[in-house]
Amino acid sequence: MSSSTDSAVRLTAWVQGEVQGVGFRWWTRSRALELGLVGQARNLTDGRVAVTAEGDRGACERLLDLLKGDATPGRVTSVTESWGAASGTFSGFVEA
Template identity: 70%
Template sequence: MESGTEAVRLTAWVRGRVQGVGFRWWTRSRALELGLTGAATNLADGRVEVVAEGSRGDCERLLEHLKGGLAPGRVDSVVERWASPGGTFTGFVER
């Protein structure tokens, strides 16, 4: 298997002004463009949790989008965790 094509789960916690600004919708759009499944969820502490599954390369591209400065609102920091995919998602949803 080529590097970057193995299936992974990316969990990213995005901190900043990311609630109430269309951030989850924007994230969902980017994820669907990349063919990823998962969810973008508002957390009680003001962060957005993004869970995405797909090829490592596509998940890395989504992470670049999250950190890239073009997202709505303001991203102050992104903490990421990589794991094996759970396979529980169909599509990409906002929660």
């Protein structure tokens, strides 16, 4: 076991439903910043929103819970997630 404080992870979430043109990326950015995360939320051509967030695992899990919750703008029908190591390439959280 490591006692390192370098426990940053990368969450990639693909959010499906009525999530484009409803303020979903702005809402996601606001929640991510509140949680101290960096990354981006961007529209995909197939109608989904791709959310990439890096930071503390607990904060990323909380963001994922919020994305799956019923308080999002629009209507989320499904969220697919992938976890990995943080790249450290983001500064701030942007709507791409």
